[in-house]
Amino acid sequence: MISFTPTEEQQMLIDAVRRYSANEVRPVAHDSDENCGFPDKVIRTGWALGILPGNIPEALGGFGDAHSAVTGALAYEELAYGDLSLALHLMAPALVAVPLMLDGTPDQRAEFMDLFLDETPPPVTAALIEPRINFDPARPQTTAAAENGHFRLNGRKVYVPLAEGAEWILVYAWNAGAERVDAFFVRGDAPGLAVGPRERLMGVRALPTYPVTLEDVQVEAAYRLGGEAGADFARLMAHSRVALAALAVGVMRGALDYAIDYAKQREQFGAPIATRQAIAFMLAECAIEVDAARLMAWEAAWKLDQGQDATRESVLAKTYADQAAVMVADSAVQTLGGYGYIREYPVERWLRNARGFAAFDGLAMV
Amino acid sequence: MPISFEIPERIQQNLQMTEALATGIMRPEARALDENEHQRPETFIKMTWPVNREQQKRALDRLAKGAAGEAPRREGPGIRMLDMIYTFEMLSWGDVGQMLCMPTALLAGAAIEAVGTPEQQERFLRRYAEGDAPVWGAMAMTEPGAGSDTSAIQTTAVLDEATNEWVLNGEKIFCTNGKLALDESNGLVVVWATVDRSAGRAGMKPFVVEAGTPGVTVEKVEIKHGIRASDTASIVFRDARIPYDNILGSPEVRQRDTTEGFKGAMATFDASRPLIAASAIGVGRAALEFVKEKLAAEGITIPYGEPVHARTAVQRDVLEMEAQLKAAWLLTLRAASLVDHGQTNNLEASMAKTKAGKVVTWVTQKAVEILGPLGYSREWLVEKWMRDAKINDIYEGTGQINTLIVARRILGYSSRELR
Structure with a gap:
């Protein structure tokens, strides 16, 4: 059946996010853009809306029935209506949560899933984009070389939101051995991983993004998203x-x-x-x-x-x-x-x- | 019902039959009918009449039941809008010129269903539900001096109290299927005329004029840029007399609570615009698919997942054509779906119509361009699709008039505030 009406639950979510955007985000959006960051309070209030945990199925510890891109899209529109920087900042944990839900191994879910159910946003992010005018996400130049029991990562990433202080960064790299893109859970303090100075962009100025370089960063094979099978x-x-x-x-x-x-x-x-x-x-x-x-x-x-x-x-x-x-x-x-x-x-x-x-x-x- | 894009099973099944008709009957005849303007698509008419007849029969029975059971008056169109837009899209993919010749009450039927009394519905629509000979219906609004400004119509309807008849005088143009309805079948035309020129819109009323009415003549059929198989008639009324009961809605003028008839019949545009949008998209899809097929034969495919830097100019064009068509189609789906859910869709219908008209005009022009010397040739149908597509930016309200409607709606302005 073709229908364009959100469910009652979705409508409640839309209304809640809309109120948050109007009352909490819009009043500070201009200053946050000028000052290059949103007040912590706004982020915490936004996280308390439970947009991400509400979209994690109960089976994985969340509060939702099933993970739904439609539900997510509805909430994201309302967030960005408030402010795009805020939306990207607030939903940065989803850069890890969603791949984990879709492709994570049971062990990986067991280790990371709880992070997203905390009362404060978890310090995790992802690194995909690279500094090239003709960047192709499906052919990253960051490489992951398989060595006995682990992978060695090398490359340069940019536009990594909230990279400074991140405990985990999901890094996308070209796995030449498997001829595919793989993603790796890399510790923020892993030897060889360096977070550069905050980037200066034309827009989304309130969103803190950073370049991240990886030089011979070793990642255990178990921390490849999806394990042996990898990710889709x-x-x-x-x-x-x-x-x-x-x-x-x-x-x-x-x-x-x-x-x-x-x-x-x-x-x-x-x-x-x-x-x-x-x-x-x-x-x-x-x-x-x-x-x-x-x-x-x-x-x-x-x-x-x-x-x-x-x-x-x-x-x-x-x-x-x-x-x-x-x-x-x-x-x-x-x-x-x-x-x-x-x-x-x-x-x-x-x-x-x-x-x-x-x-x-x-x-x-x- | 949550957000869903699942095409219902019954529509999928219907579409298989419609596609067979489009592929097997319409496409093979399309070129010849374009070259021989005003020739009738006999096979298509013969094939579709029994189907439409049975559909109209079911709709009439339902309307009768609704009237007897004191069900809510506004039943909406007998057949679901969603089903209709899929059918229109597919038939127009076959050939929009032939599609427009489909024997049905169409716009006249929509007006009669929307505001006619049960007696009128039975009297006027039964002919579309029985018999072996196809019957057409038409709507006559436009006049030489009244295009987008429908309130400027000059055709008059004067009540002759001695005979209790309306006497119609005036000229209507651009009437789709006017000749088929009046000269080539026992059909009828819903004619908009004014009972009081000084009253503007409030004086405008729809009247049913049946085939064979003395004083009604089809003076000419237009020679057109595209949709050449479609019958576009000029009709002249010279003291044409029709029974008093052929007026749709109330004859009263200027009383606030009696504008129901006018509004109700104008609401048929809210139903017809998604249909025209769907029809437009059918033509656009035909052109797009043809371009992709010809490109594929040259080894050029459309790489969705590849980065923009890897795309050629042609691949970029084709992706843009696809995206634009999809945008227009989804707007159309929404406008149609609202009708079926009994919700107002005036804004959404105009959005869909504006977008579809503009998009298919561009998509088909692009298709001719991409296919070079062969695209421009009359050997293929692309050049015809380009000519056919353009009408969608014009009829049922030009792109500009529909943009104006969208603008008024989003700004909350009346037609006086935003002219």
């Missing part, structure tokens, strides 16, 4: 694309709502600018793109929840959302004209954030 990397990437697409929808919906309110208040030539087709049509086209991007993210998420291959759907959804987010955020800036360019107004921040999605593969996981 293509599926993980689909989960990531869905997460990012949903976040992009949140960003663009935020920009559109703001632009609509502004256009109805701002008067020029004796009438609100929203009463002119030049503005009204731009906003209408944005509204269509927001809804289209959301439906595409939902469809890909639904396919994942059905256990089907969602490569095609997730790629189309993510590609679409990447472009739509920039188009909508840009239109919002345009609606505000000169004010749109001023940092006191949020739309320029949303434009900076929106452009990031094209570079964010693997930076969120649902």
Whole structure:
């Protein structure tokens, strides 16, 4: 049956996250962007919403029925509506939890799963992106060489959120022996692993990200995600694309709502600018793109929840959302004209954030 | 019902039959019907009439039952919207020109079902539920001077109290299936006319004009850029007399509580726009699939999982075509699904229609471009699909009019506040 209505539980989650975004996140979003970080209190309050534990099945110790990408997508949109940096920061533990749920061995789940049920966010993160203009997640240059009983990791990663002080980093590397991408649970203080100085990005400035270098870092074979069988990397990437697409929808919906309110208040030539087709049509086209991007993210998420291959759907959804987010955020800036360019107004921040999605593969996981 | 994209089993089964019709009957005839404009798709009509007839029969019976059992008046379309958009998409994938010639009451039927009395439904729609000869229905709104601005229509309906008849005068154009309904079958046309020109929209009323009514003539059929198999008629009314009871809804003007009829019939657009969007997407999918097939024959496939830097310009175009079509389709699915759930979909219907019209226009133009000299040739159907696709950005409200509707809805403006 085709339906577009969230379940009652999902709607409660949406409402809770929406309230949090409006009451806790938005009021501090501007300053957090300027000061390069959200107050701890906001992060703790957000974690207490239980978005991640609620999406971990009871069988694995969580509070949910089953892990659901659809549920995750619904929550992520609301989070990003509040602020994208906050959303990426708050959900960084999912970069480990989701792969663990999908591909972890029983031993790995036993060791790590409890981390995500704590009252405070666990200090774990993941490292996938590398510093190359033509980076391909499926062909990382970071290598994992199998040696007796362990792997030796070498390479350079960037965009690793919350890497400083992280106890565990899930590192993706090319396993030449198996001709595949594998992920490894690496201790934050492992010899040979170095976290560089905090990165300076165009947007998501409130999200602390770091470069991480690995020089002959030894990882026990048991800490390869999924053990001998490894992980279904293509599926993980689909989960990531869905997460990012949903976040992009949140960003663009935020920009559109703001632009609509502004256009109805701002008067020029004796009438609100929203009463002119030049503005009204731009906003209408944005509204269509927001809804289209959301439906595409939902469809890909639904396919994942059905256990089907969602490569095609997730790629189309993510590609679409990447472009739509920039188009909508840009239109919002345009609606505000000169004010749109001023940092006191949020739309320029949303434009900076929106452009990031094209570079964010693997930076969120649902 | 949680969020789901599962296509119901019954639709999947129907689609198999529809696809067989599209592949076996429509595609082979498509080129010839395009080259010989105004020739009728006889085989398609013969094949679809019995199916539509039985469907209309079931719908009529259901409406009758609803009326007898004092069930809620607004039953909505007899057949589920979701089923219809899948059918429209697939038939249009076969050939949209032929699809439009499907013998059915269609828009006229939707208006009659939405606002007609049980007596009217029986009197007007029974003909679509019986007999061996196909019957068509049509909706006549547009006039030479009234396109997007429907409130500017000049066709008049004056009540002759002596005979208790409405007397219609005026000219309607761009009436899909007008000739089939009036000249080539025992059909009918729902004609919008004003009973009071000074009253604007409130004076506009829909009237049922049956085939054979004296004073009603189909003056010409248009010669078009695309959808050449489709019948696009101009109809002139010269003192055409119809019974008083052929008005749909109330004849009263200007009373707030009697605009029900107008609103109800306008609501047929909320149903027809997702259908047109679905039809558009069928054409777009035909073009996209054809392009992918021809590219594959040259060893060019579409690598979804590969990074953007590894894509050629053509692969990038095809991915964009796919993404845009999917976006339009999902918006259409949502607009249709809302109808079936008895929810309003005015905003969503216009969103779907705007997006689909724009997308398929672009997708089919791109398809011709990608296929180079062969794409431009009339040997293949791509150039025809490009011509056919363009109508979707125009009829049932141009892309701009539907964008205006979306804009008004999201901004909370009336048609006076945002013109």
